[in-house]
Amino acid sequence: MIHRRPNGPLFSIYRKPTNKDDFIHYFSAHSKRTKEGVVIGFFLRALRVCSPEFLEEEMQHVCNTFKHLHYHRSKLTHVQRKAEKIMSRPRGEDTHKTQRIMISHSKLTEHLEALVGLTLKIATSSGKKIGDIIREKSSNHNKPLSQVYSIPCGGCDKVYIGETAQGLHKQRIGQHRSALQRHDTRSTFIVHVDSDGHLLKWSQASIIKQGLAPRQRKIGRSGIHSYN
Template sequence: MCKAMWFYPVKKSCDWTTKNEIENDDLMELSGQSRGSPVDDELPLPKHHFISLVKLCVDFGFFVFAGDEYQQISGLAMGSPLSAVLACLFMETLERDHYRDIIGRHSTWLRYVDDVLVIVPRRSCLHHTLTRLNSVHEKIQFTVEEEEDQKLPFLDTLIHRGDEDLRFSVYRKPTNKDDYIHYYSANSNNTKSGVVIGFFLRALRICSPEFLESEVTYVIDSFMKHKYPKGLLLNLRKKAENILSRSNPVISSNFLVLPPCNLSQAISKYFGNTMNIASTSGEKIHDLIREKKQQKSNTDSAVYRIPCSGCDMAYYGETGRGFNTRICEHRADVRHHRTSNSMVVHVDEAGHLPNWEEAETIHEGLSKHKRKVMEAAYIATEKNMNTASGRFKLSKVAAAIIRTSARSRSSGDSSTPMLYKYAVYSPKCMYF
């Protein structure tokens, strides 16, 4: 779509929106003509190999619908990480080779994904320009919308044209219903506060001074309809202003995901700005009312311990193919002196052989994910000969919480704190 506005005495601007459905071959041909292409020495692999791999990923657009298998031969697959990048490269190539010449050197072309803001001389014929743009590629078609009452919406911004300057306010579509998170919803307080702060930040970043207060009032009124206390909203506005005034915000690299509960909020306050705290949304109505399938226990799934015959160290491992099968593989590794096995390294360093007779399983019937978490928990807390930390690298505190949770569940203790239970199900939250 092209949205056009008169801009000062000599120019007008337009917002062009594209509707594209491009062929893969055309895309690869044009996208391969990249600007400032690096030489092969600067890439991890030769450029022609990289292009071939990208083309393979683009061409392999197969999917199943109603039991039949299809191949997508036009356009890019939705959800693919490559699609957005290649689409932008494709548009940049068309802009460089065609669109810049069509709009002329006295015009300005500003594009965000498929929305284009164009400032053109006042006497330009927009519809003639539109026809020329649409003739470049049959799959890339533009529509145009011109300025009305000296206003032009672009993305979430409404541009107001004055006599000597431009002013800005927040733009909402006519179909907007202000359907936001209700204050009494089951979402965490952090989630609800974050949504409100986001709206205040948008107002502070976009609005010109004469539109700011009206936008802030609109945000407050909208959330008060969803039962948000006015005092809370005013405090959140101050927080948004403080966030915007930070010159160099401190961003912590540590990240912790916790379930929505009072303990999670206490942990968030304790860590403050030293760690990013996020909460999950919890169970949805669908999760509460649906009939859950009974999962069969996998008897071959096990976390095991193999002690050393000469010291107090032990090897901790996990397997999904059965304890006895894994012990036979370990015996073969020691017999053939395969140094990729941690026990072989211990034999070389300490001269101690594994005590095969006392090898035992610690946990059985766990899912693959939980099994690997438990292995990492034992490696982090017990004296061991493992040369790696396992699939997950856990702190000793997190590992102890996970082991406590496992013992409580096995003994039938239902009073285990939620954080302990959550640790095994979502171990990534326990990285430090």
């Protein structure tokens, strides 16, 4: 929100009427560093946005919000001072270059970070959600109608290799017969019919592989191939 006065605008944080200030609870399973990061983000926002006339009010609002979420007052004071220290750094200040690694969050993570010091920063993954554990995910790749198939030629030793996501016997053979009636020369077996006069043996059509991912299915290029 911007409050204007004769000698310039004043800035404060605007909150929607529906705002509930519902953030990470202190007793949640998140790491202490994650909780601290959320709080320090609000303090930094206040320091960067608010005019001096509204800064103290906003800082108090942040403290009250997280006190309701069971954050201890001493911890909030510590984080506020940390935010103020960050804001007091000169721009372009050369900070320590650190390597970062990512590990799963556990009770030992914070102790490990204290041991490695400033030369190594540890980032933690959030881990699996309850929904990921109890919900069985369906595989988009395991579709029985996603098939690679072959149809031998009735007049020579060549074979037509094709792929379909709709099933060979359910849809594809019917589509091939329709293409033959329309004389659709975009199909390579129609070109073979024109050049050699051979028709495919529809009754001997067979599935080579099924349940393939689209990329795997399309690796075998469709067309007329020799057995050899």
